[in-house]
Amino acid sequence: MKALDRQEVQKLEEFAREIRIETLKQFGNLGFGHVGGAMSIIELLAVLYGKVMRIDPKNPKWEERDWLVLSKGHAGPALYSTLALKGYFPLEMLKTLNQGGTNLPSHADRNLTPGVDMTTGSLGQGFSTGLGVALGHRMNKKDNYVYIVLGDGESQEGQIWEGVLFGGNAKLDQMIVFVDYNKQQLDGYVDDINPLGNLKEKWEAFGWHAQEVDGHSVEEIYAAIAQAKAAKGQSSVIILHTIKGKGCNFAEGIEFNHHMRFKPEQIEAAIEALKEVE
Amino acid sequence: MKFTVDSQAMKDVYIEELLEIAKTNQDIVVLDADLMNSNGTIQFMKTFPERAINVGVQEANMIGMAAGLAATGKIPFTHTFSCFNTRRALDQIYMSVAYAKLPVRIVGTDPGITAAFNGGTHMALEDVGVVRGIPTMTVIEPVDNVMMRAILQDVVDLPGPVYLRVNRKQPVQVYSEGTELEIGKGKVLREGKDVTIIATGIMVSEALQAAETLAEEGIDAKVVNIFTIKPIDEELVVACARETGAIVTAENHNVLNGLGSAVAEVCAAHCPTPIEKIGVQDLFGEVGPIDYLQKRFKMTAADIVEKTKLVLERKKKGC
Numbered sequence: 001m002k003a004l005d006r007q008e009v010q011k012l013e014e015f016a017r018e019i020r021i022e023t024l025k026q027f028g029n030l031g032f033g034h035v036g037g038a039m040s041i042i043e044l045l046a047v048l049y050g051k052v053m054r055i056d057p058k059n060p061k062w063e064e065r066d067w068l069v070l071s072k073g074h075a076g077p078a079l080y081s082t083l084a085l086k087g088y089f090p091l092e093m094l095k096t097l098n099q100g101g102t103n104l105p106s107h108a109d110r111n112l113t114p115g116v117d118m119t120t121g122s123l124g125q126g127f128s129t130g131l132g133v134a135l136g137h138r139m140n141k142k143d144n145y146v147y148i149v150l151g152d153g154e155s156q157e158g159q160i161w162e163g164v165l166f167g168g169n170a171k172l173d174q175m176i177v178f179v180d181y182n183k184q185q186l187d188g189y190v191d192d193i194n195p196l197g198n199l200k201e202k203w204e205a206f207g208w209h210a211q212e213v214d215g216h217s218v219e220e221i222y223a224a225i226a227q228a229k230a231a232k233g234q235s236s237v238i239i240l241h242t243i244k245g246k247g248c249n250f251a252e253g254i255e256f257n258h259h260m261r262f263k264p265e266q267i268e269a270a271i272e273a274l275k276e277v278e
Numbered sequence: 279m280k281f282t283v284d285s286q287a288m289k290d291v292y293i294e295e296l297l298e299i300a301k302t303n304q305d306i307v308v309l310d311a312d313l314m315n316s317n318g319t320i321q322f323m324k325t326f327p328e329r330a331i332n333v334g335v336q337e338a339n340m341i342g343m344a345a346g347l348a349a350t351g352k353i354p355f356t357h358t359f360s361c362f363n364t365r366r367a368l369d370q371i372y373m374s375v376a377y378a379k380l381p382v383r384i385v386g387t388d389p390g391i392t393a394a395f396n397g398g399t400h401m402a403l404e405d406v407g408v409v410r411g412i413p414t415m416t417v418i419e420p421v422d423n424v425m426m427r428a429i430l431q432d433v434v435d436l437p438g439p440v441y442l443r444v445n446r447k448q449p450v451q452v453y454s455e456g457t458e459l460e461i462g463k464g465k466v467l468r469e470g471k472d473v474t475i476i477a478t479g480i481m482v483s484e485a486l487q488a489a490e491t492l493a494e495e496g497i498d499a500k501v502v503n504i505f506t507i508k509p510i511d512e513e514l515v516v517a518c519a520r521e522t523g524a525i526v527t528a529e530n531h532n533v534l535n536g537l538g539s540a541v542a543e544v545c546a547a548h549c550p551t552p553i554e555k556i557g558v559q560d561l562f563g564e565v566g567p568i569d570y571l572q573k574r575f576k577m578t579a580a581d582i583v584e585k586t587k588l589v590l591e592r593k594k595k596g597c
């Protein structure tokens with residue numbers, strides 16, 4: 001994997017902006033939602049779906065596809081925007097978030113949404129299922145990659161550390177784990193509630209190839225993925241230093257931005273602000 | 279009636295059979311949480327090391343990884359004691375497996391009082407209840423080695439998740455070789471017109487014993503084995519209620535939420551019938567040999583006889 005050139009960086013940044021706008025529109029239709037943790041993973045989704053993953057949006061169950069397991073399942077709306085923009089389903093469908101009978105529930109569901117590879121929502125569980133997918137690919141002698149996205153609050157779950165221990169020992173080098181370290185959880189700042197300390201050192205102590213990058217830099221994310229792929233014979237984690245609510249002007253920098261209620265004009269203003277950044 | 283204790287432990291028959299199936303079915307994967315030597319899955323590890331995973335002592339991660347494996351087309355069987363393979367990892371079974379529609383086969387060993395010397399901490403008396411409450415789950419309690427051999431291929435072929443509740447030890451032989459058994463269908467082991475004893479697991483031989491004693495006293499008891507606790511054979515349960523007008527259930531489980539409850543649900547809906555339940559009467563388990571625990575929790579043939587007489591009194595009074 002070569003480094004991204006300037007044009008590619010611009011393209012991915014533009015993709016991220018589109019994902020952010022479509023995600024805010026989804027929330028706007030409802031008046032509430034998990035804004036903070038959706039906004040913080042958007043550059044990651046842009047890099048993965050815009051450049052890295054082997055996918056076919058017209059054939060979501062394609063056997064040769066790379067998988068994404070959104071273990072922090074409450075960020076579903078960010079994934080839905082990404083999938084819609086990639087053509088897995090019409091953008092129009094994004095208006096149905098959380099409506100009765102929808103295919104777009106708050107938390108990601110593999111049986112409802114084209115392109116969603118795993119059902120998640122109860123924190124900690126997606127990581128284990130992602131490890132299982134990576135093991136299955138290894139047993140089936142397939143070269144598909146699995147990308148797993150964890151939250152930082154989620155990293156307080158015991159099951160995560162079961163997975164870190166197992167995954168480090170299993171040396172699953174067709175899998176990359178990302179931790180969205182946005183420093184905030186539902187009840188406030190992670191450091192005030194149950195701090196995670198130095199996550200990179202912790203994962204390294206469990207035998208992982210660990211990197212830390214700016215999770216809002218598409219260049220850094222892409223370069224880290226390239227390095228992780230080059231680290232054969234070792235499981236890889238990339239810790240993304242992010243900002244909860246990033247790019248949404250009424251959420252970013254607010255302590256309680258995990259799940260928010262807002263007025264339509266706030267969403268409109270946030271979208272306008274994103275459009276002005278061009 | 280003379281019962282024979284099988285010379286082979288049920289765990290060994292299970293693994294023999296699974297190995298046989300796995301020879302032609304490359305998708306079978308075995309996971310165990312540090313009980314490979316107890317559960318016999320070590321034999322699978324020796325034969326198919328590339329398809330066996332000892333995850334160590336981490337049940338939640340085991341169930342989750344099994345779900346992920348199922349998503350890639352594998353047919354995973356998870357193994358540990360019943361208590362750990364159900365209540366310890368219940369949310370994982372609920373969300374990662376059942377809700378996500380990923381068909382994992384969960385094999386819980388040492389159910390109920392068969393946990394014996396591991397005692398109350400390890401004695402799953404609620405496992406059937408907790409998994410029975412999860413939509414799509416099939417709950418099966420094999421009675422003996424003949425049944426284990428007869429149904430395991432069908433367990434592999436079921437489309438949804440399965441909980442297989444396995445007594446590891448040498449079982450009392452109830453079925454004769456070659457008996458045809460179908461998941462979801464109960465089996466009438468003895469005809470009778472006064473009362474039906476519906477039993478599962480280790481309680482089936484006790485029920486047959488009780489029926490012998492009752493016959494000597496002029497009471498004609500029908501004995502039925504319900505080994506698929508979910509989905510339960512409603513047709514058979516209703517027929518028993520209609521034909522005999524009284525039911526005693528017998529299970530190695532809390533009388534709440536298990537076989538007795540499942541039978542009562544069916545009867546309440548289709549044919550209200552007096553029911554008495556043999557099993558642990560909403561108590562915690564405790565340590566000791568199985569014969570002690572059977573007496574302690576009133577789970578012997580003699581206890582079944584007593585409850586049968588009680589239910590027949592109720593039948594007479596119409597309540």
